[in-house]
Amino acid sequence: MNEENNPGLRDIINLILTISTRFVNVLPENIDEEITACIAEIGSFTNVDRSYVFFLSSDGTTMSCSFEWCAEGIQSLKDNFQNISTSMYQRWIDILSRFEPIHISHPSDLTKGSDTEKEMLNKLGIQSILVVPLVIHKKLIGFLGFDNFLKQKFWDQQIITLLEIIAKDIASLTYRKDVYNAHIKSEKKVRNLIQNIPGMVYSASYNWSVNIITNSENICGYSEDNFKNHDIEWIDLIYEEDINRVFEESQALLQEPVQSMVQEYRIVHKNGEIRWVRNHKTSIFSHNGSFIGVDGIVFDITDIKKAEEKIGANQKQLINVLENLPNPVIVGHNGVVSYANPSMMKMLQCDCNNFDQLLRSSILADYYDNIHSALNR
Incomplete structure (x- = not known):
C-alpha cells in the first residue's frame, strides 16, 4: 500500500467505525447534515x-449530485450535475447495478469502448476516480464517489471494501430519511384531513384519560395541550346530571x-356555557382481549338541540291552541288518527285513546271511510 496516497488501514478503520456509530444515533432531521460531514471527513x-x-x-433515468465536499482550491461541480441522463453513462450504471465499484487510477487505463467516460474525465480534468454503489433492497439508488484532479491516486482494495461499508450505511440512512419523510407527509395529510372535520377526534385510555386529541378548542374551549398535560380531563367536562348515564x-x-x-350528552364549556355533544366512539382491545380504550369523534350539536327545543315548544303551543278550540279537530297521517282535541272527544262522547275504534263506534261511523280518505291525502 502506498502510504502517501492511502492512509494507514487501522486509521481509516477507526474513522469508518466512528462515522458508523454516529449514523446509528443520528436523528432523521439531521441525516443530510451527517452525510455531508461524512464525505468531508473521508x-x-x-x-x-x-x-x-x-x-x-x-x-x-436521471441522476443528481445531492452532497459534495471539495478540498481547498477545488471548484464545486454540484450545480453542473443535476438531472443528468443516466444513458450518458450507461456502461458505468450497468457496472454499479451489479453492485461493483468503479476504480480508474487514470483515464488512460480505460478500455476500448469507454470513449464517453474518458471524454468526461478529460473534460473535467479528473486524474483518478473511485465510485462505489449505494444499494437498498438489492436496487441501485445512487453512488458514493471520490475524484482527484491534481494527481493520480490508486485505491487499495481493503480501503475500497471499507468505503463500500460506508456506502451501505449512507444508503440505509437515505432509506431511513425517505421513510421518515413519507411518515411525516402521511401524518400531515391525516392531520389536515382531521383539521377539516368539524368535530373533535380523540383516542382515550380505559380511565377516560385522553391520549390524542384534535380540534378540542372548537368543542369545549380547551386546547390539545390542556388535555395532553392533564390540566383537564374529558370526564371533568361532562354535565353533572348526565355523567351517570354516560358511564352506564x-x-x-x-x-x-x-x-x-x-351518545348524546351535555358538557360544560371552558367559558361556562352548557353545550350538547354527540360522541361516536368505538372500543379498542389488545391482542389478548384486554380493554385498552376508545377512539372517537365528538360533534357539537347544541344548535340542533336548540332547534329541536324550539320545534318542541312550537308543538306545545299548537297543541295548547287546539286543546282550547271550541271546534272539534282531528289530526292524522297516512290514514291513522293521531290526535283529537277535547271538543272532538266531547262530540264523540268518548275519551278513548284508540281513535280508530272511537270513529267506528261514534256518531261519525257513517263517515269513517270519508274521514280516512281525507287523512290519506
Missing part, C-alpha cells in the same frame, strides 16, 4: 480533491367484541 482523510453522493431518480351506557364497550355507540 475526503479529507483519504487525500482526495472531491467527494460526493449521487442519487438516481425513482425511474432510474359506556359499560357496554368494556367487553369484546369491538363495539361502537353514539
Whole structure:
C-alpha cells in the first residue's frame, strides 16, 4: 500500500467505525447534515480533491449530485450535475447495478469502448476516480464517489471494501430519511384531513384519560395541550346530571367484541356555557382481549338541540291552541288518527285513546271511510 496516497488501514478503520456509530444515533432531521460531514471527513482523510453522493431518480433515468465536499482550491461541480441522463453513462450504471465499484487510477487505463467516460474525465480534468454503489433492497439508488484532479491516486482494495461499508450505511440512512419523510407527509395529510372535520377526534385510555386529541378548542374551549398535560380531563367536562348515564351506557364497550355507540350528552364549556355533544366512539382491545380504550369523534350539536327545543315548544303551543278550540279537530297521517282535541272527544262522547275504534263506534261511523280518505291525502 502506498502510504502517501492511502492512509494507514487501522486509521481509516477507526474513522469508518466512528462515522458508523454516529449514523446509528443520528436523528432523521439531521441525516443530510451527517452525510455531508461524512464525505468531508473521508475526503479529507483519504487525500482526495472531491467527494460526493449521487442519487438516481425513482425511474432510474436521471441522476443528481445531492452532497459534495471539495478540498481547498477545488471548484464545486454540484450545480453542473443535476438531472443528468443516466444513458450518458450507461456502461458505468450497468457496472454499479451489479453492485461493483468503479476504480480508474487514470483515464488512460480505460478500455476500448469507454470513449464517453474518458471524454468526461478529460473534460473535467479528473486524474483518478473511485465510485462505489449505494444499494437498498438489492436496487441501485445512487453512488458514493471520490475524484482527484491534481494527481493520480490508486485505491487499495481493503480501503475500497471499507468505503463500500460506508456506502451501505449512507444508503440505509437515505432509506431511513425517505421513510421518515413519507411518515411525516402521511401524518400531515391525516392531520389536515382531521383539521377539516368539524368535530373533535380523540383516542382515550380505559380511565377516560385522553391520549390524542384534535380540534378540542372548537368543542369545549380547551386546547390539545390542556388535555395532553392533564390540566383537564374529558370526564371533568361532562354535565353533572348526565355523567351517570354516560358511564352506564359506556359499560357496554368494556367487553369484546369491538363495539361502537353514539351518545348524546351535555358538557360544560371552558367559558361556562352548557353545550350538547354527540360522541361516536368505538372500543379498542389488545391482542389478548384486554380493554385498552376508545377512539372517537365528538360533534357539537347544541344548535340542533336548540332547534329541536324550539320545534318542541312550537308543538306545545299548537297543541295548547287546539286543546282550547271550541271546534272539534282531528289530526292524522297516512290514514291513522293521531290526535283529537277535547271538543272532538266531547262530540264523540268518548275519551278513548284508540281513535280508530272511537270513529267506528261514534256518531261519525257513517263517515269513517270519508274521514280516512281525507287523512290519506
